[in-house]
Amino acid sequence: MTLRIGEIEYANIQPFFDKLDRPQLVAEGFQLTTDVPSRINQKLAGGSVDLAGISSFSYAQHAEDYSILPDLSVSSKGEVRSLYLFSKVPIDQLNEKGVALTASSATTVHLLKIILLSFYELNVQYHTMKPNLDEMLLTHDAALLIGDDAIRAARTANNLYMYDLGELWYQHTGLPMSYAVFAVRNEVLSTHENELEKIYQALVNSKQLSESNQYQDLSKRFTLKQGGTFDFWQSYFQNLWYHFNEENKRGLLYYYKLAYEYGFLSKSIHSISVWSKVHS
Structure with a gap:
């Protein structure tokens, strides 16, 4: 058994998936499941997928069980337009x-x-x-x-x-907001380290290829799929932040602080666990 991957079906997260070599991943035993954010959240929490792009709020609900993959998120610093x-x-x-x-x-x-x-x-x-x-x-x-x-x-x-x-x-x-992060169930970190590194690098490569292409392929696909103009879709993708750095972390922790104060989270989140076993 290798890793089961949850994929949110929305456009905003597609730079991580658009350039994946899906036939090769499937041939190597990886399984990809696509659904809306709420159901992908549930599948990761229930253990029917091992790694997924999930709602940032869902990470906070399961912070003791998950680690976040570094430098991958769907974020914005200002308008997000979706x-x-x-x-x-x-x-x-x-x-x-x-x-x-x-x-x-x-x-x-x-x-x-x-x-x-x-x-x-x-x-x-x-x-x-x-x-x-x-x-x-x-x-x-x-x-x-x-x-x-x-x-x-x-x-x-x-x-x-x-x-x-x-x-x-x-x-x-004055802070960015991270709407989705990539989380992995902690029990996978030691049992499937090689597979985790492989899929992580594939997600990073897809992000980098999409960016270097100026999101042209994605923009063409979504213009045909959902309407709108090519220029809208290209500027939409270019406007989003697809990394996760210290500034993203500060913004997300402040969001969690307010969510806890208003009773939306049952526990306070003071830190975010980021997976660090990434080999070059």
């Missing part, structure tokens, strides 16, 4: 109003709650719904969409206020 609060009224008028939430990502749901509580001092009523903007806004004053759902909705969201959560976070903290 995490939007769509609102019928200005954000500071949402107090005591209803907000519909997507169920797709714990990180972004709690980021929105932190932003509204900590930065705007708003109390709102939340309800989780399927990610359909029109249906969400039939019964709510605002709606949160993420990932590809948010990108599609933003194209036709006329007469609505749109708030980019990455931009709001950066405006109020």
